[in-house]
Amino acid sequence: MAGALGLENYVGGRWSRPDSVGELDVPDPSTGRVLARVPRSSAAEVDRAVAAAVAAFPAWRETPVAERARRVLEFRNLLEEHADELIRSVVRENGKTTEEARGSVRRGIEATEFAASAPTTMQGAFLSDVAPGIDTTLLRQPVGVVVGITPFNFPVMIPLWMAPLALVCGNTFLLKPSERVPMSAAILARLIQEAEFPAGTFNLVHGDAGTVDALLQHPRVDAVSFVGSAPTARHVYTTATAAGKRVQALAGAKNFLVVMPDADLDRSVPAILSSAYGQSGERCLAGSVVVAVEPGADRLVAALAERVRSLSVGAADGAGTFVGPVIRPDHRDRILRWIQEGEAAGAVVAARGTLPAAADGYYVAPVLFDRVRPEMSIAQEEIFGPVLSVIRAADLEEALAIANRSRFGNAAAIFTRDGGAARTFAHRIEAGMVGVNVGVPAPAAYFPFAGWKGSFYGDLHATGRDGVDFYTRKKVVTSRWF
Numbered sequence: 001m002a003g004a005l006g007l008e009n010y011v012g013g014r015w016s017r018p019d020s021v022g023e024l025d026v027p028d029p030s031t032g033r034v035l036a037r038v039p040r041s042s043a044a045e046v047d048r049a050v051a052a053a054v055a056a057f058p059a060w061r062e063t064p065v066a067e068r069a070r071r072v073l074e075f076r077n078l079l080e081e082h083a084d085e086l087i088r089s090v091v092r093e094n095g096k097t098t099e100e101a102r103g104s105v106r107r108g109i110e111a112t113e114f115a116a117s118a119p120t121t122m123q124g125a126f127l128s129d130v131a132p133g134i135d136t137t138l139l140r141q142p143v144g145v146v147v148g149i150t151p152f153n154f155p156v157m158i159p160l161w162m163a164p165l166a167l168v169c170g171n172t173f174l175l176k177p178s179e180r181v182p183m184s185a186a187i188l189a190r191l192i193q194e195a196e197f198p199a200g201t202f203n204l205v206h207g208d209a210g211t212v213d214a215l216l217q218h219p220r221v222d223a224v225s226f227v228g229s230a231p232t233a234r235h236v237y238t239t240a241t242a243a244g245k246r247v248q249a250l251a252g253a254k255n256f257l258v259v260m261p262d263a264d265l266d267r268s269v270p271a272i273l274s275s276a277y278g279q280s281g282e283r284c285l286a287g288s289v290v291v292a293v294e295p296g297a298d299r300l301v302a303a304l305a306e307r308v309r310s311l312s313v314g315a316a317d318g319a320g321t322f323v324g325p326v327i328r329p330d331h332r333d334r335i336l337r338w339i340q341e342g343e344a345a346g347a348v349v350a351a352r353g354t355l356p357a358a359a360d361g362y363y364v365a366p367v368l369f370d371r372v373r374p375e376m377s378i379a380q381e382e383i384f385g386p387v388l389s390v391i392r393a394a395d396l397e398e399a400l401a402i403a404n405r406s407r408f409g410n411a412a413a414i415f416t417r418d419g420g421a422a423r424t425f426a427h428r429i430e431a432g433m434v435g436v437n438v439g440v441p442a443p444a445a446y447f448p449f450a451g452w453k454g455s456f457y458g459d460l461h462a463t464g465r466d467g468v469d470f471y472t473r474k475k476v477v478t479s480r481w482f
């Protein structure tokens with residue numbers, strides 16, 4: 001699959017070193033050691049891969065959906081069989097702890113299981129006698145060549161939101177994984193090959209922004225599923241829709257956790273810590289701002305601060321690690337600049353964790369800010385690191401106003417024992433995914449996954465029935481028999 005450290009593309013059922021405009025190092029974030037080199041596939045290589053997907057489409061779309069679902073089930077079984085290998089790969093190249101990596105791989109398997117229900121979910125509709133002797137049939141048909149462009153933070157799960165569902169709906173698929181975590185995607189491609197998907201139905205093309213741009217402008221690409229940061233999502237959405245493609249682009253986040261004075265702190269504090277500092281804060285569902293409703297903020301900040309000081313920061317595979325490394329040194333430096341900016345703006349550092357001794361990896365000591373004001377940039381911008389800001393609010397009304405002024409709207413949560421407060425929050429918060437006493441409200445794969453406002457560009461969310469709608473086109477047949 002790869003010579004020395006160089007990774008290969010999987011195109012038209014074959015592995016090969018691509019035509020590329022250079023390579024990038026893939027370091028292990030826990031140690032800085034180079035694990036692989038990823039090619040930046042050229043426009044000519046993109047053209048070759050799209051041609052393979054175009055060539056495979058006619059036969060694949062004619063393959064009965066039950067047979068396509070059987071391939072997906074075979075793939076699902078291989079994912080299960082190779083789960084440990086996938087988990088190790090996510091730990092190594094992304095820096096998640098083993099537990100976090102296991103959870104993300106399980107979520108990916110769940111999405112694959114949902115895809116296998118396509119013989120039911122792809123069903124259309126029929127109505128007889130819409131006029132005398134005239135019947136109407138609604139069919140769902142595949143869209144064509146679908147491209148998936150994925151971020152670094154879930155190397156297995158997010159490609160699995162896309163590829164199995166797009167394929168089972170009869171599309172052919174091309175994955176452009178994050179150049180920062182390309183190795184897990186290579187394992188997925190190998191398992192797709194083992195599951196005997198026909199050549200060209202699934203293609204893996206490594207690369208970075210240049211490769212993405214060649215895909216977005218390629219005339220034979222029909223649809224694009226994107227997950228990543230807000231500026232890239234906007235670029236992908238505007239470029240690909242202007243080129244006439246169907247696009248869903250899941251973007252960045254700034255998630256607010258509202259804590260009411262009646263919250264059960266013994267259970268809420270661990271959930272908040274896990275949301276904010278788990279996966280080093282590199283989660284699109286990470287809680288980034290706690291809105292502490294008075295009276296109760298002092299008690300909450302004291303409880304959080306005590307725990308933050310003792311969070312264990314270290315190598316992803318280290319025993320007891322809670323906060324692993326962040327993905328790259330430049331990302332670490334950006335997080336450190338946000339922390340400085342918060343201090344300069346007058347936020348109070350209520351607690352700071354400690355860095356591991358003599359580590360070569362990319363670590364950030366977790367920070368808890370108190371007395372943050374809503375207009376501060378640390379309360380508005382996505383930091384994507386182990387930093388949590390506390391804003392104090394007088395009541396639920398003010399807390400909702402603070403959260404709803406965010407330009408993002410991916411996820412939000414409330415911690416309370418009051419059903420009325422929870423209902424009001426769920427009803428009025430402007431976010432696509434909402435938790436009630438749940439810090440990471442990730443919908444299961446049979447529900448749609450995406451945010452609102454600046455966290456999402458498009459109409460149909462990822463996964464669930466929205467996913468089936470995105471990967472199919474509706475056709476309505478009106479018939480009369482003489």
Ligand code: NAD
Binds near residue numbers: 153
């Ligand atoms: P990113 O935008 O840097 O990269 C995502 C993908 O886009 C990669 O495959 C990359 O190669 C490509 N890309 C990067 N810059 C590009 C450019 N200028 N032109 C074209 N393509 C480009 O995102 P990331 O840092 O890998 O991922 C983290 C971000 O993703 C965070 O903002 C996080 O909130 C977001 N995210 C959102 C969700 C969600 O469901 N909304 C889920 C996971 C991650």
